[in-house]
Amino acid sequence: MILVFGQSGQVARELARRVPDARFIGRTEADLSRPQELKAIIDLAEPSAVINAAAYTAVDRAEEERDLAMTVNGEAPSEMAAACAAQGIPFVHMSTDYVFPGKGDAPMAPDAPTGPINAYGQSKLAGELGIRAVGGPHAILRTSWVVSAHGANFVKSMLRLSETRDKLTIVADQIGGPTPAGPLAAACLAAVEALKNDASVSGTYHFAGAPDVSWADFAREIFRQAGRDVVVEDIPTTAFPTPARRPHNSRLDCSTLDRLGISRPDWKAELTEILKELETA
Numbered sequence: 001m002i003l004v005f006g007q008s009g010q011v012a013r014e015l016a017r018r019v020p021d022a023r024f025i026g027r028t029e030a031d032l033s034r035p036q037e038l039k040a041i042i043d044l045a046e047p048s049a050v051i052n053a054a055a056y057t058a059v060d061r062a063e064e065e066r067d068l069a070m071t072v073n074g075e076a077p078s079e080m081a082a083a084c085a086a087q088g089i090p091f092v093h094m095s096t097d098y099v100f101p102g103k104g105d106a107p108m109a110p111d112a113p114t115g116p117i118n119a120y121g122q123s124k125l126a127g128e129l130g131i132r133a134v135g136g137p138h139a140i141l142r143t144s145w146v147v148s149a150h151g152a153n154f155v156k157s158m159l160r161l162s163e164t165r166d167k168l169t170i171v172a173d174q175i176g177g178p179t180p181a182g183p184l185a186a187a188c189l190a191a192v193e194a195l196k197n198d199a200s201v202s203g204t205y206h207f208a209g210a211p212d213v214s215w216a217d218f219a220r221e222i223f224r225q226a227g228r229d230v231v232v233e234d235i236p237t238t239a240f241p242t243p244a245r246r247p248h249n250s251r252l253d254c255s256t257l258d259r260l261g262i263s264r265p266d267w268k269a270e271l272t273e274i275l276k277e278l279e280t281a
């Protein structure tokens, strides 16, 4: 039995579709702000693998709640990794493009130097370092710009804004790969299988949708596919002030994914599926 931390989040819901017999632990059963309780939960469940799909993901709010973000994203995953290592079972975790400073325009390889420029990124980097320090069989999948028919994400924000606006200004100088949560959940499961067969695939991987685009281009494709008549105006990041700084370059070099037997998903095709799901919801 696979144990999943997270229940209502984007990736947790997509995992539930693919492995209905996994056990999903929500916030009421395991609060990641209390990491010291996680080992007992894992020990008691005796899972064959653990996937952590829970995280503090409110990027702007994290600037105000640094300690909470650090506990949930930094300490909790390290505790999970330690419990998994003690049992000798695979631990799969997700991290983010926001661990990088985002300079230049070349895609970042998994071993490129990190240097987060916001509190969320710092907390996610702490989680990565903790998991690696434990040293058990693990996979860290760094992903970016996750979207799905559920939860809070850019696709749903854009559709909501289009109800009241016929023109939007969207930043065009932050570039990255929008990542559909369904294929990301499948990638987590592929990582579990790969680790079961061969623990030497342990390490950090990049998994993002292709092709890389700006948020403005992403918004235009959302409105095109959804048939919404909204004009998107390109603006620089400086014209859209937010509490958290965001990296300009979020391109992830995903070329080592073949070690897990997977490749980058085509986000435009997946967006079509997400919009269909939202229409019938």
Ligand SMILES: NC(=O)C1=CN([C@@H]2O[C@H](COP(=O)(O)OP(=O)(O)OC[C@H]3O[C@@H](n4cnc5c(N)ncnc54)[C@H](OP(=O)(O)O)[C@@H]3O)[C@@H](O)[C@H]2O)C=CC1
Binding pocket: 006, 007, 008, 009, 010, 011, 012, 026, 027, 030, 031, 032, 033, 052, 053, 054, 055, 056, 057, 072, 093, 094, 095, 096, 097, 124, 143, 144, 145, 146, 147, 151, 152
């Ligand atoms: N969303 C994105 O754009 C990106 C996400 N990632 C990473 O991918 C992974 C999955 O993200 P995604 O599915 O989008 O995240 P969501 O924000 O959709 O879901 C996060 C989940 O974590 C849960 N959670 C938050 N705080 C706690 C807590 N203290 N105790 C227990 N559970 C908690 C939330 O529960 P509740 O519903 O009760 O609040 C929610 O179910 C995360 O590791 C994230 O950092 C990486 C790059 C981009």
Ligand SMILES: Cc1cn([C@H]2C[C@H](O)[C@@H](COP(=O)(O)OP(=O)(O)O[C@H]3O[C@@H](C)C(=O)[C@@H](O)[C@H]3O)O2)c(=O)[nH]c1=O
Binding pocket: 057, 058, 059, 096, 097, 098, 143, 144, 145, 146, 153, 154, 157, 168, 169, 170, 171, 174, 215, 240, 246
């Ligand atoms: C609503 C809106 C957003 N924007 C910009 C702000 C921001 O740069 C970009 C995306 O906005 P969001 O609030 O969705 O971005 P954000 O929540 O920071 O998304 C990030 O979440 C975390 C969890 C990650 O790990 C990252 O990979 C990334 O997905 O769009 C505009 O330019 N105009 C607008 O009208």
Ligand SMILES: [Mg+2]
Binding pocket: 057, 058, 059, 152, 153
């Ligand atoms: Mg957000």
